[in-house]
C-alpha cells in the first residue's frame with residue numbers, strides 16, 4: 617500500500633470480520649466515493665472474543681464475501697490467516713482507560729475492546745489507510761477506535777456511517793444469521809423499543825444493558841443465544 621500512498625492516492629479501509637451484509641456494502645460504497653483505492657479486510661479476530669463467546673460459531677462465508685466484493689469493485693481484499701496477524705503470539709498488552717470501559721459492552725465482555733484495538737492497530741499499520749469506515753451500530757467500538765487513532769497519532773480520518781436496517785428496523789449484523797424464525801420476530805422489537813425510548817417493550821427478553829451515554833441510547837440483548845446490539849442518537 618505504501619506505493620499507492622507515494623502515488624498520492626487516497627486509501628480507504630473497511631475492516632470487517634466477513635459474513636458481509638448491506639451494512640458493510642454501504643461502508644464500501646462510501647469509501648469508494650471518497651477514496652482512490654478501497655481495501656476491505658476480512659479477519660475473524662480471535663483476540664476480541666472471550667472464553668465461551670461465539671468465535672467458533674461466528675458466521676464465515678468467504679466465497680460469498682469474495683463475490684460480493686468483486687461485484688462491489690473493491691480494489692483489494694486483505695484476508696490474512698491468524699498466524700499472519702499474530703505470528704509471535706501475545707506480546708504487547710493494550711490497557712484502555714476506564715472511561716472507555718465502564719459502560720456498554722465492555723462491562724460484560726472483558727478484553728473485547730483490547731482485542732479490537734490490537735487488531736485495528738495492526739490493520740492500520742499494514743494497510744496504511746488515509747480513511748477508515750466503521751458503522752454506528754458498534755457505537756462503543758467507534759468511540760474506542762477513534763481514541764486509538766488520536767492517542768497513537770495514526771493520522772487516519774475516521775468515518776462513522778449510519779446503521780443500515782432491515783425493513784422492520786432490525787440493525788443489520790452478521791450475527792442475525794444465527795436467529796431462529798421466532799428469534800428474528802423478537803429481534804425486531806429492539807429498534808421499536810429504542811425508537812419509543814421504552815425498554816418495557818422488551819419485557820421477557822434477556823436484556824444485557826439499556827443505557828444512555830453522551831446522548832446515545834444503547835442496548836444489548838441476547839436472543840437464541842445470539843448477542844445483538846443497537847443504539848439510537850437521542
Ligand code: PAF
Nearest residue numbers: 631632633661732735754
Ligand atoms: O466490527 C468488526 O467487524 C470488528 O470488530 C473489527 C472492527 C473488524 C475488528 O476486528
